[in-house]
Amino acid sequence: MKRLDLIFSERELNTMLKSLEESNVPGYTVMKHVTGRGPETIVFEEMEFTGLGANAHVIVFCDKELLETIKKNISPILNYYGGVAYVSDATPL
Secondary structure, three states: OEEEEEEEEHHHHHHHHHHHHHOOOOOOEEEEEEOOOEOOEOOOHHHHHHOOOOEEEEEEEEOHHHHHHHHHHHHHHHHHHOOEEEEEEOOOO
16 A cells, blocks of 8 residues: 655645545545644745645545545646645555
């Protein structure tokens, strides 16, 4: 099993979720208003308050075979709006 972590602008959440649904993911977890710092960005408290710096973090657990379909569907969103996607191994308890 694989774990996919997506972090992107919260403004694109509905677009991303639609793309994941079209990829037939078995489910996902959404955390809204995630803030932090990346190599090219700095988040100030004022941005957090206004929501301008807010990101969403979506976690998907799926079979390895589904990753290529997900990648094909979400890559245009990440390439256009920005964001990151990381895949790691996941072992159920």
